[in-house]
Amino acid sequence: MLEVPEEAVDAPVAQVAPQTPAAPARRGRTILLVAGAALLGIVAGTCTGYLIQADREPTKLPPLSQPVLTQAKGKAHEPLSAAQDRQVRADGDLRKLLLKKPRGAKTADWTPGDGWMDLAAYAESYQKPGTMFGRLVTDEFRRAAVTGWQAGGNQTVEIRLIQFRQQESLEAADSSDSSQYWADREPDTDSWTIPGTGSGMAYVHHRPDSKAGYLPLYGAQAHAYRGDITMEIWIYDTKPITKARIMDLAERQMERLRARTPTSRTSPSRSRPQSRPPCRTSPLPSPPQSRTSPSPSRPGRVAPAAVSPPSRDPSCSRRPWSPASPRPSSP
Template identity: 80%
Template sequence: MLEVPGNAADAPVVEVAREEPAAPVRRRGRTALLIGGAALLGLVAGACTGYLIQADRRPTALPPLSQPQLAQAKGKAPEPLSAARDGQVRTDGDLRKLLLKKPRGAKPADWTPGDGWMDLDAYAETYEEPRNMFGRLIADEFRRAAVTGWEDGGQTVEVRLIQFRQQESLEAADSTDSSQYWADREPETDSWSVPGTGNGMAYVHHRPDSDPGYLPLYAAEAHAYRGDIAMEIWMYDSKPITKARIMDLAERQMERL
């Protein structure tokens, strides 16, 4: 027999709420399964019926492909370009004939080759590191170079046309870009675009080279290219060189290419 404490009757009665069971999930009955199966069979049957109907029909003929007859040109074919108008023929000929002519009264430069051709070795010697440049020019598909130059009073001019084979890359453009890069780095230099070239630039360097015992030497240069030929013009004078002088040479030389 259990012993009940004396104060048990006075203790408050705590009611514990009964937890209602969770509502059961309604099962999907056989009726729903039958309806779903019937709908699926209906779709399959409809597709098969449509296929059989289309299979029994004759194919619809498509309209024939047609193209309007092109009008043919009549008369003689145009004459081929003359050598004077065909740039490829002109530049594949004697490159020296495309160089500017020496001004009347000017003295031929004694530092340029007598026959007007500058071979690979001679052209590489115009750079600060000839040995390295020799190999690079071979890799750059150097083809040939024509050069002319003259002295007129205190002024000296040298004009070069450098031609590349360009079977692998556009080396004439790359050569011009390189020359323009270095010209731009010279201090106290002004530059202008050469009209009619799209890429040519002319430069005037205002700071002269001054060596003891010598007159100051001012410089100007121009660089452009057309096709596979890069043009280089170098001008030196004991007096400052104007934009008009270097620009005149550059424009007239590019007109000949």
């Protein structure tokens, strides 16, 4: 066995001191120094640029006045006279375009005495005046002239000329198409094209409107347009109305419009958005030949066109007769 020397056993053991970690670097101060230097550079650059610009001469701006244009030499074209300018006639007294009351007829006491219908009075001719008042404002209603008379006992005639501004849409044509649509919906109705009008139509309603205590009331109507003017003719009588009667009035009235109004419609600047159900906007979708097909129920009659247009607001339909017109009572 080996022996351990006593000196080695009794010698003290040396202790090792623990190592302390190094202190972290201070990064926050460096970032502040960099940001401060950048800000100082921006301020210094701005001040330097301002001082340089302040020492320069101001830049001259171009003059606001434009050079004077030389006036053309020679005589200018003279404006058309009232006799030659048809637009001047249409913009004049619209009542002068109406047919004159026939000799021996009685002036209607239900029409305005001055011959003008304002917006409210014209809206009253619809079944929903309140709704149509707003729509006529949107449709750029301008003015309406009316005349009427009573002849041959209980026969009443009313003629209206409605003028539109037509700045955004062709309302004269739309109004005529809408009136034709509702006239075609009447049962037992004949229709004919008005010569020389393109799309003008005349209607005779063979089924009278009956009401207790009153005589039966027959009706006929005609609708056409010329330029920015729409023509409406309404005839009511206690006896059936003939085709010759309504066609004669329609042709003579349109002849006066053709002689005194422009030939072309005013072009709109933009189309009106279709944000409401069609009332005065969509033309009749039926082909022209469907209007002259013979009716199977009565030979020789003209059946209304079989159309399937989009749903239309009933507020666009007319009253069965003029609200101010007296209805003849039975004896």
